[in-house]
Amino acid sequence: MAQRLTIIGGGFGGLTAAVSAAEAGAEVTLHEAHRRLGGRARTSEGPYRANEGPHAFYRRGPHWAWLRQRGLTGPLARIPLGALLRTRYLHDERLRAxxxxxxxxxxxxxxxxxxxxxxxxxxxxxxxxxxxxxxxxxxxxxxxxxxxxxxxxxxxxxxxxxxxxxxxxAYPVGGWQSVIDRMAARARELGVRIETGSRLEALPPTNNPILVATSLESARRLLDDPGLTGESGRTLLLDLALRPRRGDAFFVSDLDRTGWVERFTTQDPGLAPAGEQLVQAQLPLAPAESRESGLARAEHLLELGFPGWSDRLLWRRTAVATARTGAVDRPGTTWRDRPAVDRGHGVYLVGDQVAAPGVLSEVSFTSALEAVSLALTRHPTHQHTR
Structure with a gap:
């Protein structure tokens, strides 16, 4: 009889786990609280296809070959050489090439x-x-x-x-949602049962392994484990649609503080209607820094890279992301010191703040494969009662 597996969370990590487990022959049920899969990899619907914060794959990461082998990355948007020449750096209060x-x-x-x-x-x-x-x-x-x-x-x-x-x-054409959609389609082809709009308030009672592929905050509640914590960044997200102007930058990086602005329609024009450009800014915020301070810094970078941007504004969206930007390691610690994947009693943790190596989404990917491997080889037989 095939091993049965429950996955809570339908983001990048949860879908990686679902595909991996189903390929190994497991019967998988995945619960996603929202109506759309993707988690932080969701891309907005409508004329402006904005990711929830600037997203890109790093092609030397472990997830890259895995996704490519399965045809899950889809077509990739290429950055024109001319765009790289429009990269700018704010250093010593001067914009430099x-x-x-x-x-x-x-x-x-x-x-x-x-x-x-x-x-x-x-x-x-x-x-x-x-x-x-x-x-x-x-x-x-x-x-x-x-x-x-x-x-x-x-x-x-x-x-x-x-x-x-x-x-x-590397940038998937159509935003990260296109990758999520392909991963979900692959999971369904393999027989994974995907239930959206399925918010669980506690771990389901089952003799089978459970993979919790949510934020640490949600995992802490589901596992009733107050000690399940980890440090992450806090950042201001600003998405804009602008009318283009000759000379606009492709990328502006603040080397005097932190933060950057990127024009994503440079490599993928389909992210906005014809004749418009989609720009995304991300400004990491200090613990006591206000949203208004982050906005002021973002608008300063915009004015440097996109002069007169406010007169060309067609659409705007702002948010502050807290504890949603992946783990950070303080001096004397490494990824091994983060919350363990194996939580005991047949429960496994997946996500970008857990004890797995890699950069950004690579942590979710690596933890997903480890969680599946542990779940399918240890065959827990006890009853969960949380």
Whole structure:
């Protein structure tokens, strides 16, 4: 008899687990609280196809080959060479065409220690000015207001991946929802039972393994485990549709603080109606920083990269994302110190804040495969009563 598996959460991690488990022959039921699958990988409906925050795949990540082998990435949008020439960096209060050369050299290093802050280590191997700029640039892959305070090894890995040439970033045509839709279709082909609008207030009583692929906050409630916590970033999201103007930037990175703006219709024009451009900004917020402060910083970057943007505005959406930006590791800690995948009693945790390696969505992916492997090999037989 096939092993039965219950998955709670229909985001990227939950769907990865569903496909993986079904391919291994398990009978899978997936519960998603919302009417649409995707979690943070959802893309907005309507004329403006905006992801919930800037999203991209890193092509050297472990999930890339897995998705490609199954045809789940779909067509990819390519960044034109001319667009890369329209990348800008705010440094020392000046907009520049290139980052500091010393930053590029620092990004290539692979010897950052776990036990020190990135800023402290990088200030010694380069200089404090370069170290600060590099830390702020790394926010594009940490979503933290001050990556210089984090473990040097943690921040350095993300800096290296974000600054690599040629760029690692890849963009699915139509936004991340297109990938989610293909993953869901593949899961259904394999016999996965997907129930949307199915919000569970407690773990279902079953003798079979349960994978909890939700936010840590939701997992804490479902597992009735107050100790299930982890640090994550807090960030302002700003999505805009603008009338185009010659000379608009492709990407603007704030090296004096943290934050960036990217024009996603550069590589995927179909994300907005013809003759319009979709721009997304992300500004990591300090714990006490207000939404208004983040908006002011975002609008400053917009004015630098998209002069007169407010007179060309066609659509606008703003939100603040809290504890939804993936785990961050403080000095002296690594991914192994995050909440364990195996929670005992046949329950397994999946997500981007758990004990699995990788960058951003790679953590969800890796934890999903580990959770499935553990669930299908240990064959728990007890009854859950939570």
């Amino acid at each position: 290139l980052p500091p050369l010393a930053l590029t050299r620092l990004a290539a290093r692979r010897d950052a220690p776990v036990g020190r802050t990135f800023l402290g280590w990088a200030s010694e191997v380069a200089d404090e000015r370069t170290a600060r700029a590099a830390a702020n640039f790394a926010a594009v892959a940490t979503f933290h207001h001050d990556p210089g305070l984090l473990s040097a090894a943690f921040t350095q890995e993300r800096l290296r991946r974000a600054a690599s040439l040629p760029p690692e970033a």
